[in-house]
Amino acid sequence: MGRDEAMIVAGIGCRAGCSGTDIVAAVRACLAMATRAADALAVPCFRADLPAVAEAADMLVLPLVSVTRRALLDAQARCHTRSEAALRATGIASVAEGAALAAAGPDAVLLQPRIVRGGATCALAGDVRS
Template identity: 50%
Template sequence: MVMGEAMRVAGLGCRKGVAAGEVLAALDACAAALRPPAVQALAAAASKAGEPGILAAAGLLGLPLIPVDRAALRRASPRCMTHSAASLAATGTPSLAEAAALAAAGEGSRLIAPRIARGNVTCAIAQAGDET
């Protein structure tokens, strides 16, 4: 991370059994419009953080994977920009990817790339602090 650069966290949601390639493709699509396109960490609901595809993607990228508990996801939910009825029914959050990114990036974080879906993976990016 460059000095003065705000931390960016990519939140991920997925169906069971996704491959690392699917996770990487969703992350690439989500970060494509960002300058720079880099993130410093990945985040997922604690229930998804053990998915082999997510673990493999974090390993391939050399990034930490932050598991986010249900309480933190719910606290972040009001700041979600997109709303999926399926996500709300399954997880109690309108966007698991957005809530995970916001929760992991911390208080005062904001979404800079709302949820996108690629195949069986959703991705959103939140930024902590101010961008300089």
């Protein structure tokens, strides 16, 4: 992407048993709410190996970015929502927003807070400096 183009990242969170279709539904709903398109799909490293994640990336025709636990933790201060259930399960209170923000870069802002569809969550972030 050129310097004057904003990179938009869809961050996802999902349960271990989530389907690729559930993830795609969450991403599409989030993109529709924000009236944006995504350039990449970001997932926490502890979900990167789930077949549903690869399936969703293929269905959406988006590159998949795995976000480290450290990067997720570092992004938490910029997140708008917090899930006690996610915190108990993963040690991270905002998985989708954290993944989106971390993958979009240190100057990224949240463009669409986390939404929930089935067993998946999605949020959008981007470095919109132009």
